[in-house]
Amino acid sequence: MEFLYETILAVTWQQAVMWLIGFVLIFLAIKKDMEPTLLLPMGFGTLLVNIPGVDAIMEEGAITSLYNAGIANELFPLMLFIGIGAMIDFGPLLANPKLMIFGAAAQFGIFFTLCLASMFFGDNEAASIAIIGAADGPTAISVSNKLNCDPGIRGAIMVAAYSYMALVPIIQPPVIKLLTTKKERMIRMDNQMKPVSQTTKILFPIVIFMISALVAPSAASLVFFLMFGNLIRECGVLNSLSETAQKVLANLVTIFLGISISIQMTGDKFLQPTTLLVLGLGLFAFIFDTAGGVLLAKLLNCFLKKKINPMIGAAGISAFPMSGRIVHKMGLKEDPQNFLLMHSIGVNVSGQIASVVAGGMILSIFMG
Amino acid sequence: MEFNPVRFVEMLPNLGYGMLGIFVVIGAIVISTYVLNAIFSRKKQ
Numbered sequence: 285m286e287f288l289y290e291t292i293l294a295v296t297w298q299q300a301v302m303w304l305i306g307f308v309l310i311f312l313a314i315k316k317d318m319e320p321t322l323l324l325p326m327g328f329g330t331l332l333v334n335i336p337g338v339d340a341i342m343e344e345g346a347i348t349s350l351y352n353a354g355i356a357n358e359l360f361p362l363m364l365f366i367g368i369g370a371m372i373d374f375g376p377l378l379a380n381p382k383l384m385i386f387g388a389a390a391q392f393g394i395f396f397t398l399c400l401a402s403m404f405f406g407d408n409e410a411a412s413i414a415i416i417g418a419a420d421g422p423t424a425i426s427v428s429n430k431l432n433c434d435p436g437i438r439g440a441i442m443v444a445a446y447s448y449m450a451l452v453p454i455i456q457p458p459v460i461k462l463l464t465t466k467k468e469r470m471i472r473m474d475n476q477m478k479p480v481s482q483t484t485k486i487l488f489p490i491v492i493f494m495i496s497a498l499v500a501p502s503a504a505s506l507v508f509f510l511m512f513g514n515l516i517r518e519c520g521v522l523n524s525l526s527e528t529a530q531k532v533l534a535n536l537v538t539i540f541l542g543i544s545i546s547i548q549m550t551g552d553k554f555l556q557p558t559t560l561l562v563l564g565l566g567l568f569a570f571i572f573d574t575a576g577g578v579l580l581a582k583l584l585n586c587f588l589k590k591k592i593n594p595m596i597g598a599a600g601i602s603a604f605p606m607s608g609r610i611v612h613k614m615g616l617k618e619d620p621q622n623f624l625l626m627h628s629i630g631v632n633v634s635g636q637i638a639s640v641v642a643g644g645m646i647l648s649i650f651m652g
Numbered sequence: 653m654e655f656n657p658v659r660f661v662e663m664l665p666n667l668g669y670g671m672l673g674i675f676v677v678i679g680a681i682v683i684s685t686y687v688l689n690a691i692f693s694r695k696k697q
Contacts, residue, residue: 381685388671388678395667402659410663481692484685491684499677558653638678645673649666 294336298551305549306330309447318450321535322421322542326446329546341547351544358429360541361422362509367534368422368636369513370526372604374488376630378480383596383627385580387634390600391642392576393417397569398646404561409434411646412441413562417569418639419452419603421445421541426506427643431650439548440559444566446545452606455567457614459574460598468582469618471593473627482520489514496641502651503644510640574598577631593624599631602639608632 309327313320333341340347354360377383394417401410412428424445428438448455460469489511497504513529516522548554577597585591595614599607611628 378685378689381682381689384678384682384685385675388674391674392671395670398670399660399663399667402663403655403657404653478689479693480689483692484688487688487692488685491688492681495680495684496677499673499680561653634678637681638674641674641677642670645670648673649669 325542365509387638389580390577393572416566500644502647
């Protein structure tokens with residue numbers, strides 16, 4: 285009869301704590317609707333990988349094979365980028381290209397956190413932690429893999445990158461409010477959108493790919509898959525492929541990605557003091573990204589006749605479209621007639637491009 | 653894991669290079685976008 289309870293007796297306290305974390309992730313996904321497509325498989329996977337002696341995480345196990353097939357070689361993040369690219373409408377950004385500058389400014393948190401993290405970790409680990417601030421899970425996975433980051437903290441980086449994306453509505457508003465006055469938050473912006481030709485929409489992903497790949501070749505594959513997704517959306521002759529990429533492909537890859545990431549969530553790897561530090565530094569990166577975008581808008585307002593609502597700068601992170609919507613909602617809260625959505629979404633999609641470029645810059649600096 | 657505050661200062665140039673790199677790339681994309689808009693909106697007219 286011993287076989288009935290020997291597994292239960294083998295449970296360590298670390299595994300029990302990880303079950304709790306798994307339940308919290310499942311709760312956040314279902315009850316709070318926070319990135320459920322990722323947090324649910326991650327949470328449920330966390331329960332699995334913390335069962336003593338489970339075969340799925342052995343060398344030939346199902347989850348290990350999935351991890352090796354899709355995360356270790358960056359295949360899943362790149363395939364997910366096709367779906368993300370196909371979902372993005374660059375129209376608002378093309379109508380007002382100067383909005384892209386906020387996407388660039390909102391990467392400040394990444395490089396500031398790089399300096400902070402380097403006080404505790406080696407170069408590659410510090411760089412991998414800093415990229416959490418990109419609010420871009422695929423880029424975080426790709427950069428930490430390419431830099432051969434310590435596997436002990438890789439799980440924390442992936443969890444932080446995805447869970448902070450889900451926590452945008454909680455993290456960003458207080459930072460924005462702290463850095464802006466009510467008067468600034470009430471600034472109205474011109475909502476007339478200039479028409480953009482279809483040819484421009486088709487050429488835009490190609491141009492972005494060429495420029496980014498030539499300057500930061502380490503990020504060429506990331507940019508390629510993102511822009512390829514966008515190209516099939518805009519070209520007008522691959523509508524069914526575009527729909528498949530947006531829905532079926534993105535959903536399938538997300539399921540496998542979430543389950544594969546959970547292999548990093550074993551108690552012995554995850555419950556380390558460094559995990560808390562990684563989560564804290566990731567939060568710093570996120571906060572300073574938000575601040576970078578807002579402060580640049582405030583700086584520009586000192587010189588511009590037509591003022592910019594500084595809140596749109598905060599949407600320069602790549603948590604798309606959540607960040608853009610949060611800024612829009614905050615604007616409506618201050619003034620029910622203030623519609624910032626077009627501008628905030630434009631900045632938000634520029635954040636998607638800038639975060640990939642930031643990943644490329646990090647790789648160029650540390651891979652040489 | 654060791655705490656080494658000097659590394660913060662040593663890493664600051666990378667902050668500069670990284671942000672400069674991003675602004676250069678984004679700047680090039682902004683200019684290209686204005687050029688694309690100018691060429692193809694004019695053609696349409």
